[in-house]
Amino acid sequence: MTGRRKDPLRALTEEARKWLERLSRSQSEPVSHVVRAKEILAVADGCSYTEAAQQSGRKCGDPVSQLVERFNREGLTAIHLKHGGGPKPKYTAVERERVLLEVRRQPKVEQDGTNSWSLTTLQKALRKADD
DSSP states (O other): OOOOOSSSOOOOOOHHHHHHHHHTTTTOHHHHHHHEEEEHHHHHHHHHHHHHHHHHHOSHHHHHHHHHHHHHHGGGGGSOOOEEEESSSHHHHHHHHHHHHHHHSSOOOHHOOOOOHHHHHHHHHHHHOOO
C-alpha cells in the first residue's frame, strides 16, 4: 500500500480554520466534535492521517481518512455526528410533536368515542385530524 493520499484535504478558508480552532479548544462541545476538529486541523497542518489520529488520542488513521473525505464533500458539517445505524426514524420532529400534542389532550366521548386514550383510539384520532 502506498503512502499517497487518495483524497487529500482541500484548502481551509480562514473562517473555517478559526471555527475549527475554536471548536478544538472547546470544553462545552461534544468530545467527538472536538476530536474531529483536531484531526482536520492536524491534517491541514501537514500531518499524516496516522499522526493526526495519534495527536487526537486515537490509534488508527483510517477514520481520519474517512473524515477528510467527508469534510471535502460536506464542509464543516462533517464534524457533526450522523445517524448511527439502525432503522431510519419514521417521523420528523414536527410529526412527533403533533402526536405528543394529541396524547396530552384530554379525549372527549362525543369526538373521540372514549374517555381515555388507548393506542387504537389515539391512532384513529390522529388519522381523522385535518393536519
